[in-house]
Amino acid sequence: MKCPNCRTKEMVVITMMVGGEQVTLHSCSSCDLRWWETPEGATSLAGVLDLAAAAR
Numbered sequence: 566m567k568c569p570n571c572r573t574k575e576m577v578v579i580t581m582m583v584g585g586e587q588v589t590l591h592s593c594s595s596c597d598l599r600w601w602e603t604p605e606g607a608t609s610l611a612g613v614l615d616l617a618a619a620a621r
Contacts (some may be wrong), residue, residue, distance in 0.1 A: 566578070566591075568593035568595060568596060568598055570593065570596050570598040571593060571595050571596035571598070573595050573596075573604065573605070574593055574594060574595040574596075576591050576592065576593055577590075577591070577592045577593075577619075578592075579592075580589055583613055583616045583617050583620070584615075584616035584617055584618075584619050584620035585620065586603055586604075586616055587602065587603065587604055588601055588602070588608070588613055588616065589602045589604055597609075601613050
């Protein structure tokens, strides 16, 4: 998938389990655009950190 912001690079997509939930990071190394998604939709970095903290 090309970056929707700069359209010059392929996005890095990393899917992982955080606090028992699947989260996916989309990242562009060219323009530094980043966003997180869960199966329910977009989430913030704070939401991902909350999942990680709840798992402790």
